[in-house]
Amino acid sequence: MTGDVYQDFFTELSDEHLSGVTYKNLLLKKKIVRYLDHKGKTTINHISKSLNISAPKTNALLQELIDIGLVKDYGKMETGVGRKPQLFGLISDSIYFLGVNVREHHVDVGLINFNEDLICIEKNIPYELENTESSLLRLCTLINTFIDRETAWKDKIVRIEINLSGRVNHQTGYSHNYFNFHDEPLNRIIRQKTGITTFIENDTRAKAFGEFHLNRIKNRDNILYVNADYGIGLGVMIDNNLHYGKSGYSGEFGHIPFFNNEIICRCGKKGCLETEASGRALVQSFREKLQSGSTSGLQHQYTLKDIKMSHIIEAALQDDMLAIELIGAIGAKLGKAVSTLIHLYNPELILFGGALASTGDHFFLPLQMSVNKYSINLVKNDTELKLSEFGDEAGVWGSCLLAKNRLLNT
Structure with a gap:
């Protein structure tokens, strides 16, 4: 089966020229595929009743899905009494x-x-x-x-x-x-x-979507994911769905003007959270500290302009005191901003990922202390703070x- 056949099947539904029976059949087939993905192997009777499609029609549509290689007849049920019905399910390596x-x-x-x-x-x-x-x-x-x-x-x-x-x-x-x-x-x-x-x-x-599924936390309704990396991002999961806002730009947490400074952010504004509590801010402050006389093992390995966030993170994991100090300062500043999220959303869980979070307690303990300092206990007690277990893989x-x-x- 070629990729073109699959592409045709899944793109025809959005073809504005389709109408009538052709469109209806494609829509029903897609509903069957979605149902099988959710339920696993099942019978024609179950599909028919759940989707309100007649059994003969369900059988015909399933045959078409079998013909293009998406669905397989897995044989008769092994349990039960009387005439055993056939089980149908998706083929895992079909697409x-x-x-x-x-x-x-x-x-x-x-x-x-x-x-x-x-x-x-x-x-x-x-x-x-x-x-x-x-x-x-x-x-x-x-x-x-x-x-x-x-x-x-x-x-x-x-x-x-x-x-x-x-x-x-x-x-x-x-x-x-x-x-x-x-x-x-x-x-x-x-x-x-x-x-x-x-x-x-x-x-x-x-x-955020990856963490939500990998953590198997679908029983929680309100989850925030803070991406602490070169920039600072926010993913919001409400009732098992990503929250986008009207135009798809929700979550610009890093560009809230938390600081009264003259540092121009990459967005063009001044005082954004990212200007003092991000990977970019970490690199800048690290270079400035070295220029003012602080010491680090990195100064013997790289020139100032060649030092990257990844180098500082690795140094912190190797107990470089300057790297640990500055990452802790970033965590504390971010924790204060996170307390605002707690007051706004009253979330069940806030997950922290990104490169800065990979430093573990160097980043997380100062963040937690700052959250405790600036959050109202009554609200904060509802929220679990947790480091991502999956990193970039999420x-x-x-x-x-x-x-x-x-x-x-x-």
């Missing part, structure tokens, strides 16, 4: 979903099947994120290289989801911070380069799962 998590200096790529098994993941692929045509072409080349690597999945990838930092509108497909030099939406440009339907998403929201998982989610729920 795949590709997730791409783009960072400042590398890219992570992952692939899941219909059953949400992680088939392959490649981490830390060297890459420089810049708002240039060459950086965009390089990203498309990396994706195509991954796709072409294995014939097992090459023709079965039906959706790609790409995470980018900054302001991203997943509905229109436009990124306003990176690759914004074309009139066409970014997702359409990448689709032209890869031949596969593509979506883009803000990296923090994708991580971003890859989130993009893969969102790709599947968009296909089944569009």
Whole structure:
């Protein structure tokens, strides 16, 4: 079965020229696929009753799904009395979903099947994120290289989801911070380069979605994910769904003017949270401390301009006192801002991820102390603070799962 057949099946539903019986049948088939994804192997009778489709019609639609390789007849039920009905279910390796998590200096790529098994993941692929045509072409080349690597999945990838930092509108497909030099939406440009339907998403929201599913915390209704990295992002999960706001730009936590300073943020405003409590702020303050006479093992390994956030984080994990001190100061400032989130949202859980969170207690203990200092106890006591267990992998998982989610729920 070729990728074109799958692409046709899942894109025809959005074809404005479809109507009548053709459209209705495609819609019903998609409902059956979604039902099987949720319930697993089941019988025609269960599908028919749950979706309010006649049994003969259900049987006919299932046969069409079998013919294109999405569904399989798994034989008769092994339990029960009387005539045993046939069980139908999805074929886990019939289609795949590709997730791409783009960072400042590398890219992570992952692939899941219909059953949400992680088939392959490649981490830390060297890459420089810049708002240039060459950086965009390089990203498309990396994706195509991954796709072409294995014939097992090459023709079965039906959706790609790409995470980018900054302001991203997943509905229109436009990124306003990176690759914004074309009139066409970014997702359409990448689709032209890869031949596969593509979506883009803000990296923090994708991580929030990934953490939500990986942590198996669906029984919690109000969850915040704070991405403490080069910038500061916020993902909000309410009633099992990502919160986007009216235009898809909710979660700009890092650009709230918490500080009365003259530091110009990358957004063009002054005093944003990111100017003093982010990875970029950490690098700047680290360089300034070295220039003013502080010492660190890093000054013997790199020139000032070559010191990156990753170097400082590694130094902290190796007990470099200057790195530990400055990361703690970042954590304390961020904790004060997080107390505002607690007062606004009264969340059940706040997860902390990103590069700064990877330093563990160096970052987390000062943050917790600051949250305790600035939060109202009555409100704070409802909120659990927790470090991410999955790190950047949450971003890859989130993009893969969102790709599947968009296909089944569009």
